[in-house]
Amino acid sequence: MAGGTSGQAEQAIRLRDLQFSWSGRTSFRMEVPDLRVARGEKVFLLGESGSGKSTLLSLICGINAPQRGTVEVDGTALGSLSAAARDRFRAERIGVIFQMFNLLPYASPLENILLPLSFAKARRARVADPRAEALRLTAGLGLEADLVCGARASELSIGQQQRVAAARALIGGPALIVADEPTSALDAARQGDFLDLLMQQTEAEGATLLMVSHDARLAERFDRVMDLSQVVLTSREGPGAGG
Numbered sequence: 176m177a178g179g180t181s182g183q184a185e186q187a188i189r190l191r192d193l194q195f196s197w198s199g200r201t202s203f204r205m206e207v208p209d210l211r212v213a214r215g216e217k218v219f220l221l222g223e224s225g226s227g228k229s230t231l232l233s234l235i236c237g238i239n240a241p242q243r244g245t246v247e248v249d250g251t252a253l254g255s256l257s258a259a260a261r262d263r264f265r266a267e268r269i270g271v272i273f274q275m276f277n278l279l280p281y282a283s284p285l286e287n288i289l290l291p292l293s294f295a296k297a298r299r300a301r302v303a304d305p306r307a308e309a310l311r312l313t314a315g316l317g318l319e320a321d322l323v324c325g326a327r328a329s330e331l332s333i334g335q336q337q338r339v340a341a342a343r344a345l346i347g348g349p350a351l352i353v354a355d356e357p358t359s360a361l362d363a364a365r366q367g368d369f370l371d372l373l374m375q376q377t378e379a380e381g382a383t384l385l386m387v388s389h390d391a392r393l394a395e396r397f398d399r400v401m402d403l404s405q406v407v408l409t410s411r412e413g414p415g416a417g418g
Contacts, residue, residue: 185213186211186213186214186247187212187213187214187350188235188248188383188385189210189247190211190234190235190244191208192244192245193206193210193244193245194242194244195239203227203230203409204409204410205231205407205409206408206409207244207406207407207408210407213383214381214383215381215383216383216384216399217377217384217386217398217399218383218384218385218386218397218398218401219386219388219393219400220385220400220403220406221388221389221394221400221401221402221403222387222388222389222402222407226403226404226407227407228355228387228403229387231387231407232271232353232355232385234246235353235385236265236269236353237256237264240254240261241254248264248268248351249350263294266291266295266298267297267349268349268351269349269350269351269352269353270291270343270344270345270349270351270382271344271355272341272352272353272354273340274356276337276339277340278328278339279328280327280328280329281327281329282328283324283325283328284313284318284322284328284331284335284339284342285324287328287340287343288309288339288346289306290343291343291346291347292305295349298349299347301347301348302346305346309323310323312341312376313338313342315372315375316342316365316369316372317365317368318335322335323339334360334361334362334365336360337359337360337361338365338369341357341372341373345372345373348376348379348380349380350380350382351383351385352373352376352377352386353385354373355387356389357373357388358370358390358393366393370396373386384397387403
């Protein structure tokens, strides 16, 4: 936990003395003195739009690398890995629910959900029947099997795409689930269904969950709530900074 004393082996996420700024942009700079998330913990990170939450998640997932400091996920220092090795590590160990979904538009929802298993052998090995598991996850999120198997992702509504992105992140039981505003396109009933499934999956797999959102009403479902402004220091010199 932030500022805590838990040993490294107990940490799912550890950021130390981190500094990051966008290359070629002087409008946004981020510093994270110390951020810790324990293994198996479910953490809600509250942050407004433009506060840097998407940038922070990209650093934790190894999509971007800091200019200074360390990012450790599940005991692995991401800075010690090549870009290709970080991609492999992310595929195996992290399920990411992107704010913009990042679905393949001309593939079916089912094909999108199964895609991580093509790159992550360990996740694939944990799923006896990938198609059945994908349909179980999507049924829990209120998506009908005919839609999941027959439509193109581009034909889905925003809320449906968001639920497909969630199922893709959950399949294969990755050790860490990172979710960036995953309920923003869902109504209240669908938000409840989504959080129920998210909590059930993470608990069943003993996974760690880090979710960021601007919606404080969702926070009560989590083990710990952190305000992004108290964890991450940001500075801006112009418009368009952060995420």
